[in-house]
Amino acid sequence: MSVRHFLSLLDLTTEELRGLIARATELKRMHYEGVEHTPLKGKTLGMIFEKSSTRTRVSFEVGMIQLGGHALFLSPRDTQLGRGEPIEDSARVLSRMVDGVMIRTFEHEKIERFAAHSRVPVINGLTDLEHPCQLLADMQTWFEHRGDIAGRTVCYVGDGNNMCNSYITAAQRLGFTLHIACPEGYDPDPDLMQQAGDCARIIRDPREAARGADLVVTDVWASMGQEDEQSQRRQAFARYVVNGALMALARPDALFMHCLPAHREEEVSTEVLEGPQSVVWDEAENRLHAQKALLEFLMA
Numbered sequence: 001m002s003v004r005h006f007l008s009l010l011d012l013t014t015e016e017l018r019g020l021i022a023r024a025t026e027l028k029r030m031h032y033e034g035v036e037h038t039p040l041k042g043k044t045l046g047m048i049f050e051k052s053s054t055r056t057r058v059s060f061e062v063g064m065i066q067l068g069g070h071a072l073f074l075s076p077r078d079t080q081l082g083r084g085e086p087i088e089d090s091a092r093v094l095s096r097m098v099d100g101v102m103i104r105t106f107e108h109e110k111i112e113r114f115a116a117h118s119r120v121p122v123i124n125g126l127t128d129l130e131h132p133c134q135l136l137a138d139m140q141t142w143f144e145h146r147g148d149i150a151g152r153t154v155c156y157v158g159d160g161n162n163m164c165n166s167y168i169t170a171a172q173r174l175g176f177t178l179h180i181a182c183p184e185g186y187d188p189d190p191d192l193m194q195q196a197g198d199c200a201r202i203i204r205d206p207r208e209a210a211r212g213a214d215l216v217v218t219d220v221w222a223s224m225g226q227e228d229e230q231s232q233r234r235q236a237f238a239r240y241v242v243n244g245a246l247m248a249l250a251r252p253d254a255l256f257m258h259c260l261p262a263h264r265e266e267e268v269s270t271e272v273l274e275g276p277q278s279v280v281w282d283e284a285e286n287r288l289h290a291q292k293a294l295l296e297f298l299m300a
């Protein structure tokens with residue numbers, strides 16, 4: 001049987017994705033009730049981080065421990081990956097020792113090459129193209145606060161980056177409409193847009209995109225690896241700020257999400273981030289529960 005990977009939300013069927021979201025909420029409840037659940041006893045997750053992380057690292061490591069397993073933090077700084085050992089060789093070696101591998105890296109193609117040579121499931125912990133684990137947590141958060149998301153309208157404001165791309169895949173799988181407000185030159189991935197068809201469309205004016213939205217989402221203007229473009233991006237995105245005036249155009253009961261870390265008074269005002277419509281702390285917590293559901297699905 002060929003091994004399942006999670007490089008994109010599109011690696012799951014709609015039914016599987018819905019099942020994972022429901023399971024995440026169940027695992028959360030079990031955790032709160034103190035129920036011990038250790039289906040990954042004796043199993044190890046290798047975690048390769050070529051970029052910084054707080055949430056992803058801690059949630060995967062704690063998640064593995066709670067499920068009875070163990071996680072290994074592997075940095076290119078002190079493994080042979082950082083000294084040029086081919087990714088294919090690293091995949092073949094590591095996957096003979098661990099039971100799953102999570103990778104955070106730059107080029108998406110790198111994780112695809114790793115997965116193609118891995119005997120064990122590979123999980124995308126963020127690439128330049130996608131951040132699917134974050135979407136599991138975001139969707140769990142939406143379902144917990146508001147129920148089903150099918151037929152709803154989500155407005156993504158800002159850069160057409162990995163978060164935006166993963167929202168496009170979520171719209172396709174879960175049947176919501178995605179309005180993307182991004183400046184010209186910062187569009188999301190055209191192939192993902194094309195695959196999503198009518199589910200996702202670009203609306204340049206953030207005010208028009210936010211009108212009537214059920215959920216407003218944003219992310220940083222300069223992602224990891226784009227630090228040099230910071231000042232140029234500050235200019236390009238000056239109009240793409242989620243503040244009280246923008247939220248007022250969305251539905252009165254609209255929620256606000258941000259994968260974090262956030263830059264207050266850049267992509268989002270403090271008023272919105274800390275306000276009553278913001279669910280960013282639940283969203284961050286749900287990284288743990290959603291990924292436990294994913295680890296159980298792929299590795300148990």
Ligand code: CP
Nearest residue numbers: 053054055056259260
């Ligand atoms: N949202 C997210 O992935 O956070 P980290 O970069 O801290 O992992």
Ligand code: NVA
Nearest residue numbers: 161219223224259260
């Ligand atoms: N788009 C951001 C997300 C960080 C979690 C980045 O790639 O840096």
